[in-house]
Amino acid sequence: MSATLSLRGVTKRFGGLVAVNAMDFDVMEHEVLGLIGPNGSGKSTTLNLISGALPVTSGAIALRGSPITQLPAQDIARRGIARTFQLVRLLPSMNVLENVMAGAVFGHRQRWGYEAEAVAQTMLEKVGLSGRGHMAVGQLTYIDTKRVELARVLAGEPRVVLLDEWLAGLNPTEMEVGVALIRALRDEGRTIILVEHVMDAIRSLCDRCVVMAAGAKIAEGTPADVLADPEVIRAYLGDDDA
Amino acid sequence: MRLTPTDWRNLALSGMALAFAACLPWLFGSYALSIGVTIAMYTVLATSWALFSGPTHYISLATAAFFGVGTYVTGIGIEHLPYWTLLPIAGVIGAVLAALVGLATLRLSGVYFVIFTLGLAEFIRQVITWAQNVSGTKGIYVLTSITEAHIYWQLLGLAALVYLLGWAIGRSRLGFALRIIGDDEQVARHSGIHTARAKILLFLVPGSVAAITGAILAPRYVYIEPSLAFAPMLSFQVVIMALLGGTGRLWGPLVGVIPFTFLWEGVSITVPNQTTLLLGLSFLVIVYLLPKGFVGLFGTIRRRMGSEGLV
Ligand SMILES: Nc1ncnc2c1ncn2[C@@H]1O[C@H](COP(=O)(O)OP(=O)(O)OP(=O)(O)O)[C@@H](O)[C@H]1O
Ligand SMILES: [Mg+2]
Numbered sequence: 001m002s003a004t005l006s007l008r009g010v011t012k013r014f015g016g017l018v019a020v021n022a023m024d025f026d027v028m029e030h031e032v033l034g035l036i037g038p039n040g041s042g043k044s045t046t047l048n049l050i051s052g053a054l055p056v057t058s059g060a061i062a063l064r065g066s067p068i069t070q071l072p073a074q075d076i077a078r079r080g081i082a083r084t085f086q087l088v089r090l091l092p093s094m095n096v097l098e099n100v101m102a103g104a105v106f107g108h109r110q111r112w113g114y115e116a117e118a119v120a121q122t123m124l125e126k127v128g129l130s131g132r133g134h135m136a137v138g139q140l141t142y143i144d145t146k147r148v149e150l151a152r153v154l155a156g157e158p159r160v161v162l163l164d165e166w167l168a169g170l171n172p173t174e175m176e177v178g179v180a181l182i183r184a185l186r187d188e189g190r191t192i193i194l195v196e197h198v199m200d201a202i203r204s205l206c207d208r209c210v211v212m213a214a215g216a217k218i219a220e221g222t223p224a225d226v227l228a229d230p231e232v233i234r235a236y237l238g239d240d241d242a
Numbered sequence: 243m244r245l246t247p248t249d250w251r252n253l254a255l256s257g258m259a260l261a262f263a264a265c266l267p268w269l270f271g272s273y274a275l276s277i278g279v280t281i282a283m284y285t286v287l288a289t290s291w292a293l294f295s296g297p298t299h300y301i302s303l304a305t306a307a308f309f310g311v312g313t314y315v316t317g318i319g320i321e322h323l324p325y326w327t328l329l330p331i332a333g334v335i336g337a338v339l340a341a342l343v344g345l346a347t348l349r350l351s352g353v354y355f356v357i358f359t360l361g362l363a364e365f366i367r368q369v370i371t372w373a374q375n376v377s378g379t380k381g382i383y384v385l386t387s388i389t390e391a392h393i394y395w396q397l398l399g400l401a402a403l404v405y406l407l408g409w410a411i412g413r414s415r416l417g418f419a420l421r422i423i424g425d426d427e428q429v430a431r432h433s434g435i436h437t438a439r440a441k442i443l444l445f446l447v448p449g450s451v452a453a454i455t456g457a458i459l460a461p462r463y464v465y466i467e468p469s470l471a472f473a474p475m476l477s478f479q480v481v482i483m484a485l486l487g488g489t490g491r492l493w494g495p496l497v498g499v500i501p502f503t504f505l506w507e508g509v510s511i512t513v514p515n516q517t518t519l520l521l522g523l524s525f526l527v528i529v530y531l532l533p534k535g536f537v538g539l540f541g542t543i544r545r546r547m548g549s550e551g552l553v
Contacts, residue, residue, distance in 0.1 A: 094422075
């Protein structure tokens with residue numbers, strides 16, 4: 001089986017800092033891949049490289065076998081990679097429905113008019129916001145802003161969804177809702193890269209994990225295996241301040 | 243998408259307003275007509291400017307450049323071509339120039355864009371001055387039988403076109419893309435919007451419209467020379483008027499143009515040397531008191547009255 005998304009030797013330098021160092025991994029169709037690692041290990045940067053937010057320094061990224069390494073973000077989005085941001089980004093002058101329509105109109109599957117609106121409504125239902133389309137985004141609770149962003153991402157019917165700490169900052173009750181939501185996406189057969197710090201969520205949601213430390217991949221395998229790996233434990237506990 | 247009853251009502255109201263405005267040359271004297279020309283000219287320029295700068299937040303100071311090019315199209319072309327062909331030619335040249343400027347600058351940040359557009363008018367002016375020096379000519383006489391009323395009607399027609407175009411863009415995918423870009427360019431890109439392409443396309447509108455406006459107005463000047471056709475003051479006036487009215491609505495700039503034109507007229511007559519001061523003061527008023535222009539002020543008042551149960 002060939003990979004939906006594959007990274008080969010993907011590297012990003014910021015001046016002297018190697019933020020992402022020769023990353024290699026594949027994501028299979030319908031797979032939820034956890035991308036984990038301590039703070040500053042390069043997870044968000046990796047998502048930025050995949051989504052085209054930043055140009056790669058070297059290496060290759062392919063979506064279903066065709067290279068997307070040098071493409072600008074908008075072309076990558078159109079080919080079917082959609083993402084959320086670590087710090088939620090909504091469109092402040094638009095209501096909830098319009099925010100979601102942005103994904104439906106310009107994403108991987110493009111629609112317009114009533115059709116786009118219908119898709120956006122469906123996505124709002126899916127994330128648990130039905131009937132709130134008319135609300136201003138400023139009126140939303142924190143978890144609801146995250147839901148709107150997720151609905152926008154899903155509205156373009158992407159092939160791969162990149163979630164950057166989508167569960168971060170939620171309180172315990174919200175966390176349950178959030179995990180259930182992502183599990184629902186997983187059960188739909190979505191292909192997802194999940195960047196997370198919440199271990200319980202990683203264990204219950206991910207098929208496989210890639211662990212990063214200081215920009216490089218240090219482990220890969222099932223959540224249970226990698227979380228038991230001594231090198232991973234050492235990276236998380238942090239003896240790198242010596 | 244089909245038109246709603248509100249759309250029809252707005253169309254009908256705009257049509258009536260236009261018809262009324264078109265009667266001005268018969269109803270009032272020549273002084274009123276000359277004010278009418280000025281208002282129509284600035285309405286066209288400020289509205290088309292706001293179509294681009296409103297959603298993108300790029301401040302263009304290129305109005306004088308496009309306008310000047312338009313006046314020269316008429317100035318040079320009137321000798322060789324029938325008048326009616328000159329306006330579309332000016333429009334196309336304006337659009338091509340705008341596309342070039344857009345390609346060169348719209349990928350850069352807003353600051354570079356402002357400086358570049360300001361420099362553009364100056365650059366073209368210098369080129370034409372140089373060309374005149376080389377060829378030994380001075381200015382150009384534009385002698386036609388076109389009257390002030392003709393100019394006024396042409397500007398009204400152009401204004402109607404600009405409003406229709408703005409309205410159509412607002413309902414289109416391009417309009418939606420631009421609103422997203424205005425809110426968050428990063429989100430726009432990651433949603434699949436070709437942000438640079440959208441901005442360049444939109445920039446063709448003020449470029450083309452300002453060039454046509456210049457072409458329409460050239461006969462009014464009779465004698466055109468670079469310092470008149472490319473006066474940088476025009477670019478600033480257009481920015482101030484559009485911001486004073488507000489760029490959030492299609493009719494916003496008009497609400498800025500009308501009072502500003504009368505104010506400007508009054509100041510030019512009473513204290514002719516203080517127009518730059520007026521420009522500066524207006525700018526301060528906008529920045530400190532009316533950041534969203536009159537449109538924003540109306541919105542606030544309406545909300546206040548609404549919350550007190552008055553509306
Ligand atoms: N645009 C940038 N310019 C310079 N350095 C950057 C940039 N973006 C990230 N970095 C650096 O790259 C390294 C990796 O950052 P990144 O945000 O990818 O980490 P992360 O794994 O997502 O961390 P966290 O869990 O805190 O979100 C950090 O040292 C960071 O300071
Ligand atoms: Mg991060």
